[in-house]
Amino acid sequence: MIEMFVCGDVVNRQYNGGPVCDDAMSQTIAACDYAVCNFEAPIRGFGREQPKDGPHINQQTEIMSVLKSHGFDMMLLANNHIMDFGDEALEATLREGERLDVDMLGAGMTVEKAYLPLIREIQDVRIGMINACEAQFGVLDHNAEPDQAGYAWLNHPAIDRMVIELKRECDFVIVFAHAGLEYYDIPQKEWRLRYQHLCDLGADVIVGAHPHVPQGHETWNDSLIFYSLGNFYFSNRPNPAAKKNYSYAVKLGFEKGAPVRFTPVFHHTENDVVCLSPEGDRTDLARLDALLHEDYQRRYDEMSTAIYQKYIQPNQIRSLMGVPCDGTLKGSIKEVAATLLGKRRHLDKPVLGMHLMKNETYYYAARRATELKAKR
Template sequence: MIEMFVCGDVVNRQYSGGPVCDDAMSATIAGCDYAVCNFEAPVRGVGREQPKDGPHINQQAEIMSVLKEHGFDMMLLANNHIMDFGDEALEATLREGERLDVDMIGAGMNVEQAYMPLIRDIQGVRIGMINACEAQFGVLDHNADADQAGYAWLNHPAIDRMVIELKRECDFVIVFAHAGLEYYDIPQKEWRLRYQHLCDLGADVVVGAHPHVPQGHEAYHGALIFYSLGNFYFSNRPNPAAKKNYSYAVKLGFEKGAPVRFTPVFHHTENDVVCLSPENDRTDLARLDSLLQEGYQQRYDEMSTAIYQKYIQPNQIRSLMGVPCDGTLKGSLKEVAATLLGKRSHLNKPVLGMHLMKNETYYYAARRATELKAKRS
């Protein structure tokens, strides 16, 4: 049996030298036959901020070599920040990976490269891997030009075809997905159904990222789905040492003719270094799994309503109105004050409106929230 280590999001904006994993975590990673992380921002030093809604994130180029020293073999690039600084930054990231002999999938300088799956023969076990993300800035969707740089779209029909083709060629197929609402501990129903569909097509494992917090897992028709592995190393705050980022990674076990096995690897951050979590102080995976069972529909409805009222609806109004307004008297007065103080100078209304319409995650939440509201009327 071979083992693959898979963890969540990695961003290091304040790297100042030294390891990002302690000895025990580093030994766990290096002890596996192959290791994968989600490299959620391009390297720093090239490119310019691109028009988008939300923060622009890049990271120190040195972090990639540090990750390799810890034992990582592949970086996943299909995510909502990889194009924050344009084509030049993506190209520099790809060059750095090539220089270090690190595998990279999910993004590229053209559509063909971005959608190219990776097949690795690891000790005689042939594994096909796909990486794709929800529709955000930088996505290569139906309207992309063939020579356009960006990342693979998770809902593109090409992903479905790819799973089917890889299933014929490989012993196992893994889909690494980047999607969903951030900071909620359950997946949206639509993404849950999408991941299950990918398993129906032939994926043996689907591993999710993007929510920045851990979510549960489930066995589905002989396959495994991990809805979110949360953050692995995310040094992106004014005081990164104060953020412990409790979560889990997985060690996947592959043996020809047998179901995929897994072992959770619980971790957190101490003094800006990723450590193994002790049994009495770690992510409660059993609780997260239980949230996918009884009561899930109600939690999903509450989540959809909450994000719609808090973020989607006010921003829809902001993007459409010619004057500062979020749809409420109190909020609109705050918008006027913020505008007069210059705190809304960054707001690009057409870009914000496009983002809310283009992104499936917000569409799913808005649709469900308005359905529930209509039923109550």
């Protein structure tokens, strides 16, 4: 049996030298036959900030070589920050990966390269891998030009075709997905259905990222779905609950003719270094798994309504109105004050509006929230 280590999001914005993982974690990674992380930002010093809604993130160039020294073999690039600084930064990141002989997956300087799957044969076991992300800035969707740089779209029909083709060629197929609402401990129903469909097409494992917090896992027929591995190392997160990044990685076990096995690897950040979490002070994976079934519909409805009221609806109004307004009297007064104080200079209404319309995660939440509102 071969083992693959897979962890969640990595961004190191303030690297000052030294290891990212402690000795025990580093040994755990290096002991596996192959190791994968989600490299969620381009390297620093290249390109410039692109028009988008949300923060622009990049990371120190050295972090890629540090990750390799810990045993990582592949870095996933299909995510919502990889194009924050444009083509030049992506190209520099790809070039650095090539220099270090690190596999890169999910983004490229053309549509064809971004959608290329990767096949690795390890001890006579062929594993096909795909990496794709929800539609955000940098996505290569139906409107992308062939020579356009960006990342693969998770809902593109090409992903379905790739899963089917890889299943014919390989012993196992893994889809690394980057999607969903941030900071919620359950996935949206629509993404659950999408991942289950990919399993029906032939994927043996789906590994999710993007929510920045861990979510549960489930078995779908003989396939495994991990909805979110949370953060592995993510510096400067604004959410206090994510500061220590309590989460889990997985060791996937592959053996021809047998279902994929897994072992959770619980970890957190201590003194700016990722370390193994001791029993009694770790992510409660059993609780997260239970949330996928216990009262799930109610939680899903509450989550959809909350994000719609807090973020989607006010920003829809902001993007459409010619005057400062968020749809409420109190909020509109605050918007006027913020505008007069110059705090809304960065607000690009057409870009914000496009973001809200383009991203299927927000569409799923808005649709469910308005359905519930219409039923009252």
